[in-house]
Amino acid sequence: MQSEFRLRENRDFRRVFQRGRSLATGRFVLYWYKSQSNRFRVGFSISKKVGNAVERNRLKRRLRACFQEFSPLLQDTSVDFVVIARKGSSEATYTEIHSDIYKLLKKAHFMV
Template identity: 45%
Template sequence: MGFLVFYDIIRDNLEDLETELKKTYRVKRNQDFQAIFGQGKSVANRKFVVYSLEKTQGHFRVGLSVSKKLGNAVVRNRIKRKLRHVLMEFSPFLTTHDFVVIARRGVEELNYHEVKQNLKHVLSLAGLYQD
């Protein structure tokens, strides 16, 4: 009987967690990427480049770019999953900009906490992350 109650509590908590960035929070169209690259400002550190463009939609939107130079599809997808997870964690602190995060060489060797630290640094430099 105790196990079923425990299971219900865990299931309810898992349903409350967001497991992915919703489509409304993603930059998908090439036209949007080109506008951000063309009209936005860029900031970089050793591991990431961030292009940002101020928008009025009321929430941020993010696009991710990971070059084939960083590895095969498995490696690139692992990098993107880490980035999306960190961005979900940062979502309450992000400003209402559209931005694109470009991963640089060396990111594939970073663990989750190093990715989080480097991404927080570059987003803060860009003025997109506010505590």
């Protein structure tokens, strides 16, 4: 995923948390907020409770790959997303992660 599609600054994360809406599954929480930009952006929040650095980075790579796969469908939306990983999410396979993110995006009406 290209860097222009990533949330990086603390103020962007805070804006999404304070003003946005949220949905959750057993492994992830998805926050979103309509932004002023003309593209979607996504950020990930993965605490040390999820696992060590290797597991957290692996999970971030898998989440980025999921959003990369969904990017053609999200291309026209101007929304900031934040995904929070819950404890135990690092043990999930890529297929399970993909299906959880798809469910969250579908439930939030960003996917058909």
